[in-house]
Amino acid sequence: MARSRDFFNIGSEAALKNSVRVVDNFVYKLIHNKIEQMCKSKDDSSVSELELLKFLQVSDTDPTYLRDIIHNFIIAGKDTTGGALSWFIYMLCEHPDVQEKVAQEMKKTTNMKEVQDFFEFAVSMSEEALKKIHYLHAAITETLRPYPVVQVDAKIRLSDDTIPDGSV
Numbered sequence: 001m002a003r004s005r006d007f008f009n010i011g012s013e014a015a016l017k018n019s020v021r022v023v024d025n026f027v028y029k030l031i032h033n034k035i036e037q038m039c040k041s042k043d044d045s046s047v048s049e050l051e052l053l054k055f056l057q058v059s060d061t062d063p064t065y066l067r068d069i070i071h072n073f074i075i076a077g078k079d080t081t082g083g084a085l086s087w088f089i090y091m092l093c094e095h096p097d098v099q100e101k102v103a104q105e106m107k108k109t110t111n112m113k114e115v116q117d118f119f120e121f122a123v124s125m126s127e128e129a130l131k132k133i134h135y136l137h138a139a140i141t142e143t144l145r146p147y148p149v150v151q152v153d154a155k156i157r158l159s160d161d162t163i164p165d166g167s168v
Helices: 002-008 011-040 063-076 078-094 096-110 118-124 127-131 134-144
Strands: none
Touching: 011 063, 063 078, 078 096, 078 134, 096 134
16 A cells, blocks of 8 residues: 555655655755855855864765755754753743743844744744844753753662672
C-alpha cells in the first residue's frame, strides 16, 4: 500500500513530499541570500565571524551539502528550542508587564501596528530588525537562567567501586 501511495503521490506520501519541498525551498532561499550578501559585502565585519557559510568556501560547496547541514541544525535544535519556548511563554504569562514590553518592542521594530497574518509578520522580520530586539533577547536569556534547556545530569556513586585488581 505504501509503495502505491509513493508511486501515485497520494495521501501521506504526497503531504510528506510537499512538506519537504517547502522546507527545502526555504533553506535554498536562505543559502542563496547569504551567498549574495557575502558576495556584495566588501567589509568582512558586516558578516558574522561565526556564520556557517563563512567557514565553508561557498563558491566550491554544493548547495545540497549546505542544505543537509542546515537541516541537521534545525532537527538537532527541535527539542531544546521547544523546551525553551515553552518556558519563555510560561514566563510571559507569569509576567504580563514583560509580555507587554516585548509586544511593544516587536511592533516598533517591525513597524506593524497590528498583526493579522503570521506570514506577513515573519516576512517583516529582517536581519536588521532581529538585531534591534534587545528586550526580547534579554527576556529569553533571563528565562534560560532558571530554566536551562539542557538540564544538569549529575552522576554520583551509590557505593564504592571495586577495580579488577581488587582495590577500591
